[in-house]
Amino acid sequence: MNLLETLRVAVRALRRNKMRSFLTTLGIVIGVSAVIAMVAIGEGAKKRVEESFASMGSDLLIVLPGTTTRGGAFGGFGSMPTLTWDDLRAIRAEVPSVRAAAAQLRANAQVLSEDQNWTTSITGTSPELFDIRVWPIGSGALFTASDVDSGNKVAVLGKTVSDKLFGAGTDPVGLTVRLKNIPFVVVGVLAPKGQSPMGQDYDDVVFVPQSAFLAKIQGGLQKYINGALVIGATPGQTTRAERQISELLRDRHRIAPGGDDDFSIRNLTEMADAQQQGVSTITTLLAAIAAVSLVVGGIGIMNIMLVSVTERTREIGIRMAVGARPRDILAQFLVEALTLAVAGGAIGVVLGIGGGRWLAAHFGWPMLIRPDIVVVSVVFSAVVGVAFGIYPARKASQLDPIEALRFE
Amino acid sequence: MRSLVQLDDVTNTYRMGEVDVHALRGVTLSISDGEFVAIMGASGSGKSTLMNVIGCLDRPTLGSYELAGEEVSRLDRDALAAMRNRTLGFVFQSFNLLSRTSALENVELPLVYAGLSARERHARATEALTRVGLGDRVHHHPNQLSGGQQQRVAIARAIVTHPRLLLADEPTGNLDTRTSVEVMALLQELGRDGITVVLVTHEADVAEYASRLVVLRDGLVKSDERRVPRVARPAPAAEEAIP
Numbered sequence: 001m002n003l004l005e006t007l008r009v010a011v012r013a014l015r016r017n018k019m020r021s022f023l024t025t026l027g028i029v030i031g032v033s034a035v036i037a038m039v040a041i042g043e044g045a046k047k048r049v050e051e052s053f054a055s056m057g058s059d060l061l062i063v064l065p066g067t068t069t070r071g072g073a074f075g076g077f078g079s080m081p082t083l084t085w086d087d088l089r090a091i092r093a094e095v096p097s098v099r100a101a102a103a104q105l106r107a108n109a110q111v112l113s114e115d116q117n118w119t120t121s122i123t124g125t126s127p128e129l130f131d132i133r134v135w136p137i138g139s140g141a142l143f144t145a146s147d148v149d150s151g152n153k154v155a156v157l158g159k160t161v162s163d164k165l166f167g168a169g170t171d172p173v174g175l176t177v178r179l180k181n182i183p184f185v186v187v188g189v190l191a192p193k194g195q196s197p198m199g200q201d202y203d204d205v206v207f208v209p210q211s212a213f214l215a216k217i218q219g220g221l222q223k224y225i226n227g228a229l230v231i232g233a234t235p236g237q238t239t240r241a242e243r244q245i246s247e248l249l250r251d252r253h254r255i256a257p258g259g260d261d262d263f264s265i266r267n268l269t270e271m272a273d274a275q276q277q278g279v280s281t282i283t284t285l286l287a288a289i290a291a292v293s294l295v296v297g298g299i300g301i302m303n304i305m306l307v308s309v310t311e312r313t314r315e316i317g318i319r320m321a322v323g324a325r326p327r328d329i330l331a332q333f334l335v336e337a338l339t340l341a342v343a344g345g346a347i348g349v350v351l352g353i354g355g356g357r358w359l360a361a362h363f364g365w366p367m368l369i370r371p372d373i374v375v376v377s378v379v380f381s382a383v384v385g386v387a388f389g390i391y392p393a394r395k396a397s398q399l400d401p402i403e404a405l406r407f408e
Numbered sequence: 409m410r411s412l413v414q415l416d417d418v419t420n421t422y423r424m425g426e427v428d429v430h431a432l433r434g435v436t437l438s439i440s441d442g443e444f445v446a447i448m449g450a451s452g453s454g455k456s457t458l459m460n461v462i463g464c465l466d467r468p469t470l471g472s473y474e475l476a477g478e479e480v481s482r483l484d485r486d487a488l489a490a491m492r493n494r495t496l497g498f499v500f501q502s503f504n505l506l507s508r509t510s511a512l513e514n515v516e517l518p519l520v521y522a523g524l525s526a527r528e529r530h531a532r533a534t535e536a537l538t539r540v541g542l543g544d545r546v547h548h549h550p551n552q553l554s555g556g557q558q559q560r561v562a563i564a565r566a567i568v569t570h571p572r573l574l575l576a577d578e579p580t581g582n583l584d585t586r587t588s589v590e591v592m593a594l595l596q597e598l599g600r601d602g603i604t605v606v607l608v609t610h611e612a613d614v615a616e617y618a619s620r621l622v623v624l625r626d627g628l629v630k631s632d633e634r635r636v637p638r639v640a641r642p643a644p645a646a647e648e649a650i651p
Contacts, residue, residue, distance in 0.1 A: 321492060321504070323521040324489060325485065326489075328521060402465050
């Protein structure tokens, strides 16, 4: 008896008890669809984290000035400027694994156009920052190193600020905005970047040369940088750059071995990895819980196959009497169990993808269907079908034909 | 002529609960090609067990059984299945047709396990059904057929593989007298065409249609005699009365 013939007989037997067959597959259907939906949503979340970290810039390090200690109370990072402009120059010049470095000074201020106003974050920096953060210009141009050197009052707007002040669709290049009542000429608008991993709008920002920032927006100490350093490491050398910068700064700040750093370095690649790992763990957990229901579905199949073998004892006897070998009977019931499981798996795939889409649309979650997970789920349900079908099938094949024929 | 069935001192013992049942205690029997043998005996005489042994559904506990030159007691389950498939045909008292399956597919069943193609199965099953007079009922299901018709489907299934030996276990047990005669006439006709028929029955008038009568008692052959069989003459057009 060939496989196709066996399959035909199996499908026919299952169609005789449509309701029962359907209910039996339900366990597998739920298991497979749950696995697929869970993994799709988990992968979607992972991808979103990945993308948002990528949008911050790759191989990124942020150096923050250190803490002050007054009477045992730590002031927290950034409470006192400890980084100097000389430190920045030294990092640029002396650390080989650093591709580019820029200072980032921040203040919140109101920005005015002719007829609108908007309060946003003003960042004073140098042009390297845009390169480090992989942030292309949308229209116009970035300000230049000579703008920084001569303290020109020019500004590069984030897309959100541009839209708020001039209306979407208007190109403000060449127009003037007023910061603290001082006119700045808009030289460019950045391409939109979207949200940070913490949900903050990257495009809600105005960039000005650090010299103009210090002179007109928020004065600072001559020697110290009242902000953070943003470092772009050579690709793949982020960890080495972190170590080298740390050594350099400790040396420059004359910190004795064993003493606490008066700065801190944030490695964003590591943060991204940690976040992704968290998401992966949750995805795996959810998928594992869903997979349990696949096993429960398999038990359901075994149960119904055992009932079926008992019900059809006489049929088995007849088949044996006319020449079915034990392996023919085994194949018949095994293929039946397998058909149930694979049919359940196929329905589960459709429901899982549909359900995942629905959840994604309904709750605004990102989702990503991995074809390998779909294949694995179907294969796994087939394995469940065989694993739980083998016992009833073996039982059927080992029946004594005389007993089976006598069965009422 | 070489014997088709050769039993030598066959004993068969099986356990039923706590006790050993000695169903056959040393049966020696030889059946040649073309014979029409009736096996009779009271219930418990071992005739069903003898039928199962001859039909390769059971093996002798002791002794030797040769069927068509093969020593059956040495065959494994697969070889026994092949023997049942190729050399034997079964007809049972309760017909044993697959329900919700057409007459044609019931008759095709042994050919499925013989590995024939669908086309060939179809042709041979149709031929067998025509031979038993049911050429016009191939697509009927068992529940749409009368008892006599169902038994004829079962006979068609038994002969579709062109077996050498047809085993009929109380084939008329569930049939009325008139239908019984029809079934016996069919078996006699098959016998005339060269199939060896072994018939197990407890009804003396059914056994009269056989050319040889073997009587069992307590697991032993009590008598074995040849005689002139009664010829089954079915009442004409009897089957027409049943829709």
